Amino acid sequence: xxxxxxxxxxxxxxxxxxxxxxxxxxxxxxxxxxxxxxxxxxxxxxxxxxxxxxxxxxxxxxxxxxxxxxxxxxxxxxxxxxxxxxxxxxxxxxxxxxxxxxxxxxxxxxxxxxxxxxxxxxxxxxxxxxxxxxxxxxxxxxxxxxxxxxxxxxxxxxxxxxxxxxxxxxxxxxxxxxxxxxxxxxxxxxxxxxxxxxxxxxxxxxxxxxxxxxxxxxxxxxxxxxxxxxxxxxxxxxxxxxxxxxxxxxxxxxxxxxxxxxxxxxxxxxxxxxxxxxxxxxxxxxxxxxxxxxxxxxxxxxxxxxxxxxxxxxxxxxxxxx
Numbered sequence: 001x002x003x004x005x006x007x008x009x010x011x012x013x014x015x016x017x018x019x020x021x022x023x024x025x026x027x028x029x030x031x032x033x034x035x036x037x038x039x040x041x042x043x044x045x046x047x048x049x050x051x052x053x054x055x056x057x058x059x060x061x062x063x064x065x066x067x068x069x070x071x072x073x074x075x076x077x078x079x080x081x082x083x084x085x086x087x088x089x090x091x092x093x094x095x096x097x098x099x100x101x102x103x104x105x106x107x108x109x110x111x112x113x114x115x116x117x118x119x120x121x122x123x124x125x126x127x128x129x130x131x132x133x134x135x136x137x138x139x140x141x142x143x144x145x146x147x148x149x150x151x152x153x154x155x156x157x158x159x160x161x162x163x164x165x166x167x168x169x170x171x172x173x174x175x176x177x178x179x180x181x182x183x184x185x186x187x188x189x190x191x192x193x194x195x196x197x198x199x200x201x202x203x204x205x206x207x208x209x210x211x212x213x214x215x216x217x218x219x220x221x222x223x224x225x226x227x228x229x230x231x232x233x234x235x236x237x238x239x240x241x242x243x244x245x246x247x248x249x250x251x252x253x254x255x256x257x258x259x260x261x262x263x264x265x266x267x268x269x270x271x272x273x274x275x276x277x278x279x280x281x282x283x284x285x286x287x288x289x290x291x292x293x294x295x296x297x298x299x300x301x302x303x304x305x306x307x308x309x310x311x312x313x314x315x316x317x318x319x320x321x322x
Contacts, residue, residue, distance in 0.1 A: 005036045005085040005316060008057055008078060010043055010102065012091050014070045023291040023305075024090040025069070028062045030305035034313075036086075038062070039078055040070075043091050043102040053109045054079045081109035085316055088116050090289050093168040095126050099288070114316050116308075117287050118268030125267065127284045128165050128199050133263075137256050137282035140202040147187045150200050154180050159203035161234070162186055165196050168288075170242075175203055175234050206278030207234055212247055213292040215304055216272045218311045219261035222304045223296035224249055244292075246299040250279035260285065270315070271308050 011024050019025045028038055041057035059073035080087055087106060093099065103119035110119060124130075131138060142153045143165065154160050154176065162183075163173040176183050190198050210226035226247035233242070249257075253276050264272055273290030275283045293304035 005031075005313070006039070006083060007031050007036050007086045007088065008039045008041065008055065008080055008084040009060075009088045010041055010046075010055075010091055010106075011088070013042070014040060014060070014062075017069065019064060019066060019069045021291075021294045023293045024088070024289070025062065026294050026297075026305045027088065027090075027308060028060075029064065030303075030309055032062060034306075034309055036309075039076075039084070040072070041078070043098060046102060046105050048105055048108070051108075052079055053081055053105050080106070081112045084113050086114045086116065086312055089119060089122065092289050093166065095166040095168075095288060114312065114319065116270050116312060117272075118270075121267040121269055122287050125269065125285065125287050126166055127168070127286050127288065128163075130285045130287065131282060134256075134259065134282055134285075137259070137280070138201075139204055139277075139281045139283065142200040143197045144200060145187075145191055145197045147184055150183060150187060151180060153200055154178070154183065157202040161201050161203050162190065163199050163201075164190070164194055165199050166194075173234070201283070203234075204277045204281055206281070209278070210245070210247070211242075211283075212249075212253065212276045212279070214249065214253060214257060214274050214276060215290065215292050215296060216257060216261065216264060216274065217304065217307045218270050219265040221249065221254070221257050222293075222307050223300050223302045224253075225292055225295045225299060244295040244299070252280040256282050270311055 009028060017025050032038060038060050039057040040060045041055040045055040047054050054077050056075050057078040058075050060070055062070045078084060089106060100123055103123040106115050106119040140157050142149060144150060158178040160176050161173060162176060174186055210228045212224055212226050214224040215222045224247050225244045227242040227244055229242055269287050271290055273286040273292055277283055296302055296304050
């Protein structure tokens, strides 16, 4: 293990975390156990002037005690390029201009401080856009704002799913049956709500058997869970009532992971979660704030947080001057 690191965690407010399943909290606990010093700040706390990027950050200690899971020290002005070894960019989407601006600011210190995941590549690889690079593994997919195009896609494929291109956590995912009832009304709402195109995909009946989250650490498979939809749902995301169960990878899923690995490593996407339905259909490549490591440890006993820190420590060590 490398020497003690100063780790700045850019994330959402700590007070509202569900510590039982939160991946960022698990990473913080693991870092603390390894002797690293933690700081917490919000994306809105970032500042830039004269080549420096800094944040008003709180030193923080964490513990697995619900309702009393963290203690802040007095805030300091933390120079992220000079005084931090690692920045964990872990705030949840939406992938909006605030998120994008944070990637631009952190990109300015990325040659001096390891940012996980690489901020420029996070910006260039949003979940439902990066995946378009791998059409051979995807279900039939259309990206559009045009109702006529969506109707033609529906006529070709039968039931479809419509979802925001930059959505997260299973929010605003709609199934439209083959008859197309309410498709026009749905597109009216989507077009009024989001300026970008929307993702339309053929509905996969296999989703009833689960939507597998596979976690990769520096391109290597670390573990997986299968997320089952709740009663009356097509969505299996844990954030909207899905449940996690133990699983194994299929040969096709291993093929998908092997195909992605070189590009993930090249882009500096160290902690990634991909979503696969039916053992073969790749639907998302999650790079902004992947989750699932707590459930993987619960089912498999695999300490994914430790694997992530081992990879981080190795990369920091490679940057250290001789």
